Amino acid sequence: MVRVVASAQINAPVDAVFRAVTDIERFPEVNDCVQSVEFLTDQRSGVGTRFQETRSFRGKSMAMDLEVTELVENDHVRIVTESHGTIWDSLFTVRESGEGTDLEITMDAKAMKLMPRLMNPVFKGMFRKGLEQHLQYVRNHFDSQASASA
Numbered sequence: 001m002v003r004v005v006a007s008a009q010i011n012a013p014v015d016a017v018f019r020a021v022t023d024i025e026r027f028p029e030v031n032d033c034v035q036s037v038e039f040l041t042d043q044r045s046g047v048g049t050r051f052q053e054t055r056s057f058r059g060k061s062m063a064m065d066l067e068v069t070e071l072v073e074n075d076h077v078r079i080v081t082e083s084h085g086t087i088w089d090s091l092f093t094v095r096e097s098g099e100g101t102d103l104e105i106t107m108d109a110k111a112m113k114l115m116p117r118l119m120n121p122v123f124k125g126m127f128r129k130g131l132e133q134h135l136q137y138v139r140n141h142f143d144s145q146a147s148a149s150a
Contacts (some may be wrong), residue, residue, distance in 0.1 A: 006131035007104035012142040017101040085113035
């Protein structure tokens with residue numbers, strides 16, 4: 001298993017940051033890589049919600065089916081998907097920090113096949129950059145909101 005952790009300070013209250021990482025319908029507004037979201041269940045939020053996210057990755061569109069498997073309001077959410085022989089288990093945690101919020105993403109990549117078992121450790125740096133980019137998109141989302149209201 002490969003574990004990658006990245007965190008960032010976001011200039012927004014905990015509840016707003018938590019909504020940004022859990023309001024699935026708004027993912028395309030918060031993360032520039034997310035092109036669209038389609039729900040695979042009738043429910044639109046909370047544990048058990050399944051959805052397909054289409055995002056751009058290196059100039060190509062890639063769709064993944066994801067599921068919210070754990071959610072504690074204003075604390076953390078876990079979103080899991082299986083892709084390319086790996087279970088991607090991402091835990092988003094929010095904590096109040098001064099005037100803002102610390103947002104941490106812990107991603108475990110559990111290889112289910114031989115090739116990912118060999119290659120995932122090689123790509124760990126790329127995975128970290130992806131998490132850091134996601135955090136930057138969230139930060140930019142709130143920075144642009146603050147600029148618009150100023």
